[in-house]
Amino acid sequence: MKEHKFITIERIIKNGIVNFGRNIWLALAAIAMMGITLTILLFAVVANATFSHTVDQLTSHIDVSVYLNDNVTTGQRQNLISQLNATGNVKHIEYQDKSTVLKLYEQANQNNTDLLTAISETSNPLPAKIIITPQNPDNLDNIKAVLDKKSNAALQSDPTSYSGDRKAAIDKITSATHFFEEAGIIGIAVFVLISMLIIFNTIRMTIFNRRDELVIMRLLGASPGYIRGPFIVETMAYGAVAAAISLVVCAALFAVASQTLQASSLGLLDISYSGHFFREHLWLILLGQIAAGIIIGAASSAFATRRYLRSK
Amino acid sequence: MILLDRVSKTYNRRGTALDRVSLHIEPKEFVIIVGQSGAGKTTLFRLLTREEKPTSGKIVVGGIDYDKLSDKDIPMLRRKIGVVFQDFKLLPGKTVYENVAFALEIAGLSNSEIKHTIPKVLDLVGLKGKENNYPMELSGGERQRVAIARAVVRQPKILIADEPTGNLDPKHAWDVIKVLEKVNKFGTTVLLTTHNQEIVNALRRRVVTIKDGKIVSDRAVGSYKNA
Numbered sequence: 001m002k003e004h005k006f007i008t009i010e011r012i013i014k015n016g017i018v019n020f021g022r023n024i025w026l027a028l029a030a031i032a033m034m035g036i037t038l039t040i041l042l043f044a045v046v047a048n049a050t051f052s053h054t055v056d057q058l059t060s061h062i063d064v065s066v067y068l069n070d071n072v073t074t075g076q077r078q079n080l081i082s083q084l085n086a087t088g089n090v091k092h093i094e095y096q097d098k099s100t101v102l103k104l105y106e107q108a109n110q111n112n113t114d115l116l117t118a119i120s121e122t123s124n125p126l127p128a129k130i131i132i133t134p135q136n137p138d139n140l141d142n143i144k145a146v147l148d149k150k151s152n153a154a155l156q157s158d159p160t161s162y163s164g165d166r167k168a169a170i171d172k173i174t175s176a177t178h179f180f181e182e183a184g185i186i187g188i189a190v191f192v193l194i195s196m197l198i199i200f201n202t203i204r205m206t207i208f209n210r211r212d213e214l215v216i217m218r219l220l221g222a223s224p225g226y227i228r229g230p231f232i233v234e235t236m237a238y239g240a241v242a243a244a245i246s247l248v249v250c251a252a253l254f255a256v257a258s259q260t261l262q263a264s265s266l267g268l269l270d271i272s273y274s275g276h277f278f279r280e281h282l283w284l285i286l287l288g289q290i291a292a293g294i295i296i297g298a299a300s301s302a303f304a305t306r307r308y309l310r311s312k
Numbered sequence: 313m314i315l316l317d318r319v320s321k322t323y324n325r326r327g328t329a330l331d332r333v334s335l336h337i338e339p340k341e342f343v344i345i346v347g348q349s350g351a352g353k354t355t356l357f358r359l360l361t362r363e364e365k366p367t368s369g370k371i372v373v374g375g376i377d378y379d380k381l382s383d384k385d386i387p388m389l390r391r392k393i394g395v396v397f398q399d400f401k402l403l404p405g406k407t408v409y410e411n412v413a414f415a416l417e418i419a420g421l422s423n424s425e426i427k428h429t430i431p432k433v434l435d436l437v438g439l440k441g442k443e444n445n446y447p448m449e450l451s452g453g454e455r456q457r458v459a460i461a462r463a464v465v466r467q468p469k470i471l472i473a474d475e476p477t478g479n480l481d482p483k484h485a486w487d488v489i490k491v492l493e494k495v496n497k498f499g500t501t502v503l504l505t506t507h508n509q510e511i512v513n514a515l516r517r518r519v520v521t522i523k524d525g526k527i528v529s530d531r532a533v534g535s536y537k538n539a
Binding site: 003004005007008011212213215216217218219220221222223224226 | 361363384387388389390391392395401403414415417418419420421422462
């Protein structure tokens, strides 16, 4: 029985591949459409990865600096740090006393002798500070609320620095990422639907061309699975070929157009990451593309054959 | 072997094709069904191969009660019944060997079993040496013998031949009938429909006559006269 099943599956696959070869011209439209769908899908995945990577890069450098008055006591400082930690939005917090701040300032400006001379002539004018790296840079409201509290505001010598400019850029990129995600999902859905319709009609035409053969198969006692199987294998082959084409097209585009894209993104996006992501995940992408192609093909042909090959 | 008990088939547009037909056929019998076009012969065969369901009545074939047959059992039933058609229904893109092998492939036989079985059945129908020919390269009689080989290769208990000589000249028609007799001699129940009165009268077999969907005569050694 097991051997019988194995033989049947082997024949279904063989017949499907033979049919694929015979119907290649009829199948071209379906393969082309599926290739476009998979290319859009791949672009959406790579673009999403690039946007996310850029946002991650930027957000990892966001911090909040709180400048303290010289008369703030250790107790007051500890109390403020406790309040900030209690917000739950603090990934890392660091206190730099006045001498550390000065030392870092001097290191940062070691080539600027005028500045170093000026600062050495006075007693250290730089305030001690608390540097907060937030968990979620998109929402700093809770940290801001703690810092703006009257008792805490009194401890600060200067306004808090929120890495303001960078935050605005990140917000723009994040909203662009969300837009592209949504547009990508809608685009993919539309193209998946169109390619399924084309495959559906290709299979219907194939069924029509081979209706005599199918009638004979049914009368000779072929099971519905044995009749439908080769059609499904055939469309799965469409999917696999379309995936390979799409991958080659994308690889060529990333190789040729990455510099142009880098320039057109005004340096905001790390386009080189797209190529890096593509190469790094090549096998995963290949498998994903083939799986997506096979699923689209199998689903549409299963639907097309269900209606026309019902056992009477 | 075959039992039809008050079987009727009514179509919405065409009206009644079979009207309370009762028929009992014993194993190994050779039965000829005769009647004019539209009498209901083909409908009867379509019911036996379960291409259609009767409007009423009971059908039992080889112990299988069709009332209890689910859709998934139909392929198995069809593998037990051999069918031959007037228009041969061969696959033009396949050779004689491949056309016959097709029936065995569907049944899930291994390639070595197929290789072992086909020469014997081609020998039985007199097509030894034609294995690699395509249907287009054969005469009508030879094509019909390929169809018979395909129908009997799985050694069915029942062979249904619907007007197998309809498209053939007398010589080839007789070749086909002789093959059917040979198949019957090996123990297969044969149901044959034909218009050919010479064949019916020469065979001297049981003849069932259908007219307007009803059995009007059933004789152990019957004869037939074209209207």
